[in-house]
Amino acid sequence: MDTVSILLADDDEDDRLLFEEALQKVRHSIKSKMVNNGAQLMDYLHSLGKGELPHLLFLDLNMPLKSGLECLTEIRAHPCLRELTVAIYSTSSSSEDIENTYIKGANVYINKPSDFNQLVKILSDVITINWQYQRSELNKENFVLSIE
Amino acid sequence: MKLHVKYDTLVLYRALIREKLDKLGYPYSLEGQGQLYFNQYLSNAQLNEVNDVLKPYGIQVLDDPQMMFAQKVREFIVELVHQPELMENNKFSDVLARKLNHSYSYISKIFSDVNFMSIEQFIILQKIERVKHLLSGGTLTLTEIAWQLNYSSVQHLSNQFRKTTGITPSSFQKIVKERRKHVETRKIDA
Numbered sequence: 085m086d087t088v089s090i091l092l093a094d095d096d097e098d099d100r101l102l103f104e105e106a107l108q109k110v111r112h113s114i115k116s117k118m119v120n121n122g123a124q125l126m127d128y129l130h131s132l133g134k135g136e137l138p139h140l141l142f143l144d145l146n147m148p149l150k151s152g153l154e155c156l157t158e159i160r161a162h163p164c165l166r167e168l169t170v171a172i173y174s175t176s177s178s179s180e181d182i183e184n185t186y187i188k189g190a191n192v193y194i195n196k197p198s199d200f201n202q203l204v205k206i207l208s209d210v211i212t213i214n215w216q217y218q219r220s221e222l223n224k225e226n227f228v229l230s231i232e
Numbered sequence: 233m234k235l236h237v238k239y240d241t242l243v244l245y246r247a248l249i250r251e252k253l254d255k256l257g258y259p260y261s262l263e264g265q266g267q268l269y270f271n272q273y274l275s276n277a278q279l280n281e282v283n284d285v286l287k288p289y290g291i292q293v294l295d296d297p298q299m300m301f302a303q304k305v306r307e308f309i310v311e312l313v314h315q316p317e318l319m320e321n322n323k324f325s326d327v328l329a330r331k332l333n334h335s336y337s338y339i340s341k342i343f344s345d346v347n348f349m350s351i352e353q354f355i356i357l358q359k360i361e362r363v364k365h366l367l368s369g370g371t372l373t374l375t376e377i378a379w380q381l382n383y384s385s386v387q388h389l390s391n392q393f394r395k396t397t398g399i400t401p402s403s404f405q406k407i408v409k410e411r412r413k414h415v416e417t418r419k420i421d422a
Contacts, residue, residue, distance in 0.1 A: 111348060135259045135271060160415075183403070187410040193398075212348045216357060219273040220310065226364040228407060230398030 089115045091138040093125040095147045106203045122150025140214050145174040160189035169214050191227040206231050252285045302346035313358045316382050360396045368408045
């Protein structure tokens with residue numbers, strides 16, 4: 085009942101590996117799926133049936149074929165995908181980038197940490213807060229969280 | 233004429249559950265013999281609704297008493313955050329203990345076991361959500377909101393907001409405003 089499904093879109097193989105490893109250290113029970121670029125991400129999302137959307141999408145900004153920002157815009161414009169919680173997972177910490185992704189509809193902005201334990205803590209925090217949003221029927225429109 | 237019929241109770245049970253629950257519209261899945269998974273968390277009222285449609289067929293929904301208690305605590309905290317006057321200037325811990333008739337340490341233990349966060353973190357999260365709601369309405373100033381939600385000062389509220397969300401109240405307000413504009417223009421484009 086409380087399994088959290090997570091999707092990561094990131095073209096960097098090492099980052100994906102680290103992410104998967106960190107997920108295993110989180111207290112929640114997790115089901116995860118990884119895709120390698122923006123085009124693959126959108127294909128995958130469109131292939132899902134109703135009720136099969138992941139609880140949380142972690143989205144890298146710089147990806148080949150289709151950038152994270154393009155994906156985000158498409159997701160927010162699509163009636164079936166609109167409700168998805170999107171956490172930007174990026175190396176950029178420019179405040180302009182951050183603000184721009186929020187305006188385009190991102191819920192969370194994570195500056196990729198260099199420390200593994202910090203990554204575990206960040207993922208755990210984001211998953212817990214998102215879970216609370218789902219359970220308390222909080223207004224997703226107001227879900228804005230920045231982690232640096 | 234006397235005929236014999238053969239039937240499978242599991243098939244009957246599944247067909248019945250589907251017929252009744254599809255009508256209610258809460259997404260669910262059937263697993264194993266008597267396990268029912270809901271894809272979202274059901275409030276006590278929604279759970280009662282499920283119970284009511286199944287009861288005439290002798291089906292009773294069993295649930296975890298710890299989960300139920302934790303849910304009650306959650307609902308009560310949300311109520312208190314929305315109506316701070318119910319607190320009558322008492323502390324959350326005192327009001328919860330008195331109203332739920334258990335020691336605060338017991339309540340807080342059960343709560344964090346089930347919710348992956350402490351009761352204090354949950355209260356702050358709910359309060360900040362309330363602040364966001366009031367801020368995005370745009371009619372109250374941050375000072376008025378701080379006063380309404382029993383913060384000792386506007387600085388305290390502002391710090392807590394920053395610590396919880398990673399952004400300042402003013403940038404939150406800006407983001408929400410720009411986001412709405414963005415959505416509006418997209419609608420016009422489409």
